[in-house]
Amino acid sequence: MFLYLHFQYFPVVPIMNLLVRDAIIVTQDDNRSIVEGNLFVEDGIITHVGKSTDTSDFVVEAKGGVVVPGLINTHTHVAMTGFRGLLDDLNLEPFLEKTFKLDSGRTDEDIRQASLMSLREMISGGTTSFADLYYSENVIAEACRDIGIRGFLAWVTLDKEITTQEGDPVSNAEHFVKSWRGKESLVTPMVGMQGVYACSEDTVLSAKEVASRLETGLHMHLCETRHEVYGHVGKTGKRPVEWLDHIGLLDGSVPLLAAHGAWLTKSEMRTLKNADVRVSSCARSNMKIGSGIPPVKELIDEGVTVSLGTDSATTSNNLDMLEEIRTASLLQKVSKWDASVLPAATALDMATRNAAASLGAAGEIGSIEKGKKADFVVLDSSSLRMAPLTRQNAVNQIVYSAQASDVTHTIINGKPVYADRKFTHY
Ligand SMILES: [Zn+2]
Incomplete structure (x- = not known):
């Protein structure tokens, strides 16, 4: 039995256009342009970045x-x-054992309420x-x-003998993808796999076949862990x-x-590079579970597309991407004894344009450019921890100083889902 905070939420209804005035716009375009001026959105699409005196249905004064x-x-x-708070201080194996036990008693309403908490937490922190x-x-x-956030949702598959899911996980994943593809612009259904420790060759290839078809x-x-790698070597003679x-x-x-x-x-x-496999690195989860230091610098040097993930709130213990960006950078620096490793600009790329590319959505999200979907975040100009704030130091302030509480507005698909630090019903 879990106690949840019960939020009231509203269906998101469209507004026609939106203007952000007087901002330092870190576009993350190919040239990493930083533009001082306004941003205009029509029907969910960015139509203008720069100087403009347009007015709008909804105006954000960025000041x-x-x-x-x-x-x-x-x-x-x-x-x-x-x-959250029930699975701390455990290595991955006892962590998973306890998680599977907790999972087996959950209802859809438990999952819905916990997910809504997460979605609100992410939106309020700029995700x-x-x-x-x-x-x-x-x-x-x-x-x-219902809440208006963009989800790339992978239904996890694993071997039938060990799952807590009702029915065959691969068939469940197939049914989910078929039911949601093309149905809702915010939702991209995908096929998931728990990992090599829970997926036989048959499960892996069946999941691949469904995704391919x-x-x-x-x-x-x-x-994720040394235990996973050497356990698999012991079982198959090969690393994962x-x-x-x-x-x-x-x-x-x-x-x-x-x-x-x-x-x-x-x-x-x-091998990952040659197969165009993208890696989501989860520094805080790896640190908290004691998994090890991810070789992010080496992966980037090898040409692999690396993005960032918080993992769940049971391992990191929040879904704060600003904290994740900062930690990813700091962990690489200290592990290499070199402050120049994973600089601020690279860290921000990982949480924006690289992440969009990792999800096959680089043409739609990940940067602020004319024609792209209007997914962006406004940070408080009066934040004491980001002062002094200028066009020149903006990226460094975002990566090394900003906190989730500095987010004043979160716009998704052109809608101000979070405005003046409050959830809206637009
Ligand atoms: Zn995970």
């Missing part, structure tokens, strides 16, 4: 504050926020899109639609990436987003 593309969390489990890996993604999809992507945990390559998952035919990648050899990194 010199920073506007940044909406942050994209590429690995989480929003329904697990219901377990506009997220990738989720769990079961009952249909319930989470409805929550995304339904033309969607795969999302899975991969090489070598094994996945051997059985035919990594032929590049289906887009794969792999979470963690904390235990990888150089050779495995090259």
Whole structure:
């Protein structure tokens, strides 16, 4: 039995256009342009970045504050926020054992309420899109639609013998993707896999077949802990990436987003690069579970697209992407004894444009440019912790100083879902 905060929420109704006035706009376009001026949105699409005197249905006075593309969390489990504070100080194996036990007694309403808590937490901290890996993604999809956040939702598959899902997880995933594809612009249904420790060759290839046939992507945990890697070597004689390559998952035919990648050899990194596998690195989760330091610098050097994920609120213990960006950068610096590693601009790329590319959505989100979907965040110009704030230092202030409480507005699909630090019913 869990106690939830019961939020009142409203269906999001469209407004025609929206203007942000007098902002430092960190566009994250190909040139990383930073523009001082206004931002205009019509029917959910960015139509103008720069000087403009237009007026609008809805005006945000930024007063010199920073506007940044909406942050994209590429690995989480929003329904697990219901377990926040119940699974701390555990290594991954006892953590998963306890999680599966808690999972088995959940109702759809438990999942809905926990997910709504997470979605609100993310929106209030500047996150506009997220990738989720769990079961009952249909319930989470409805929550995304109702609250107005963009979800890339992967229904997790694992071997039938060990699942707590009713029925066959692969069939459940297939049914979910078929029911939600093309149905709601905020929801992209995908196929998930728990990881090599819970997915046999048959499960992996069946999940791949469904994703391939339904033309969607795969999302899975991969090489999170030393235990996972050496357990798999003991079972199959191969490390997880070598094994996945051997059985035919990594032929590049289906887009794969792999979470963690904390235990990888150089050779495995090259295999991931060649198969265009994208990695979602989860620094705070890896630190809290004691998994190890993810080789983010090496992955980037190898040419792999790396983005950032908070993982669930049971491991990181919040869904705060600004904190995740900062920690990802600091962890790389201290592990290499080199302050120049993972600089602010790279860290911000990982949470915006790289993340969009990781989800196959680079043409739509991840930067503030004419023609793209209007997903962006306004940070408070009067934030004491970001002062002094100028066009020149804006990226560094976002990465190293800003906190979730500095977010004043979160715009998703052109709608001010969060305005003046309050949830709206637009
Ligand atoms: Zn995870």
